[in-house]
Amino acid sequence: MTRVGPLQWRSGGGWLVLGGGGNWRRGELGEMDGRALALADFSLPVAYLPTANGSIFEGEELLDYYADLGGPQGYVVPILSPSNARDPENVRLLSEAGLIYIGDGDALHLAQVLWESPALDGLARAFEIGAVIVGAGAGAAALGAWVLGETVGAAGGPGLGWVEQIVVVPYFAGTEGAPVLQAALRAYPGLNGVGIPAGFALALGPEAQLETWGDGDITFVVAR
DSSP, rough: EETTTTTOOOOOSSEEEEEEEEEOGGTHHHHHHHHHHHHOOTOOOOEOOOTTTTHHHHHHHHHHHHTTOOOOEEOOOOOSSGGGGGOOHHHHHTTTEEEEEEEEHHHHHHHHHHTOOHHHHHHHHHHHTTTTEEETTTHHHTSSSOOSSSSSSSOOOOOOBBTTTTEEESSGGGGGHHHHHHHHHHHOOOOOOEEETTTTTTEETTTTTTTEEEOOOEEEEOOO
């Protein structure tokens, strides 16, 4: 694990980008997408994971958008269920990508499908050798230690744990989002919380770099 203060994340050769969510079609994620591409190896493809939203079509649109930004060609890795996450071809596609975009949607479903799967191993192999991992909205939430339910008090579940001891809350709206984060920390003592607003990203680098991309403020709550 790589550590900066209370933030601790999976060690690897690539960057881990936690995006607060937003609509890329409206240009809300332009800075995150541009800076993530700038860190990627253009000799390798971009891979899109539709697990959280189930939309292959949206993945194809996003890949076209990345190509328009000057990025390399890519493909959608069709992991929609646990059986897909065990498919050797899907594992290979992930392990050979230079940037892996984990789409927005249902964070709990995403974490449950990928949990301890060969696909997650493939994603980890790509990250170890330098791939940029972009978690958008739900994709960022699933990379934390615990995924919250949709509302305060709703059942959540374990995250993928790439960011250790952290609950990642995307679409965080300052004081409006605070009750969700505070309730999570009361329910799961020992966890810290990170609230990331839409259009904003927290980027974690392989040499303990910590950067914020976009206009806004990250809210960090340390467990008592």
